[in-house]
Amino acid sequence: MISDAMRTRLNEQINHELYSAYLYLSLSAHSERANLKGTAAWFMAKHSEEMTHALKMYRYLLDQDADVTLATVHAPPVSPDGVLAMFEDTLAHERSVTAGINDLVDHALSEKDHATNIFLQWFVTEQIEEEATVNDIIGRLKLFGDQGQGLLMIDNELGAAAKTMAPAAAAPAA
Template sequence: MISKDMATLINAQINREMYSAYYYLGLSAQTEAMNLKGTAAWFLAKHGEEMTHALKMFRYLIDQDAAVTLKAVPVPETVGSVVMEIFERTLEHERGVTRSINDLVDHALTEKDHATNVFLHWFVTEQIEEEATVKDILGRLRIFGDQGQSLLMIDNELAALAQQINQAAATAAAQ
């Protein structure tokens, strides 16, 4: 069983993960309105991933006999209408999530809560991947630009990435 303090911190992280899902859902709607169907699909897939993260933490608290306390999810902030800016803000957002996961790990280590520390390692690794993916997209946008044919190429790549994310999620759910 984990401490009440640790449970409170994980509950707060569940809220952050739900906010992330809401943030990505908003970006999906925004990019859909910009006729960037692949980008919209990628953000929608990211929404699903963030919901999965929240549910992993939800399940962990239940498995640890800790109370789950759900709170209101704040409305995501508005992101600019330029694709480059959208992904720059997305990277900032992911870095914030990484900081909060690292804070949870630090707290688990302080409490010598080995079970929670081990549980959180998956999220640490996931955040490395999350940031790397967005940095890769930003790198492509910086090289090729976020206009015309370059944007179409990147949008098509994001559509393919969205399919991979959705297939991985379906495979994980089946296991």
């Protein structure tokens, strides 16, 4: 059984994960409209991953005999102009998710809630990977450009990467 404070914080993080999914769905649509099919597929795979993250937390709360309280998911901001700006905003967003996960870990440790701390370690590791991946994409966009042939090459790479991400994102929560 987890504390009411931890339950509240995990429910807030579920909302943040759902917002992340909504943000990536929006960026996928924006990319699709710009005829960037690979980028759209990558953001759609990210959408699926974020839904999986929310469902992992949902399942954890239920397994801990805690209430799941869903809140309003706010609309994401209007998509920025250009692929580089989309990924820079993505990195800023992922850093805010990392901060939220770290706050949850800190709270679990302060409560000596070992089960929640162990549960959250998967998310800590996931956030390292998330930020590193987006940092790499930004580096490639800065190196090759977010227009013309450079953008086409990166869009194709993102489409290929999305194919490897989708099965993992769709896998049932552990």
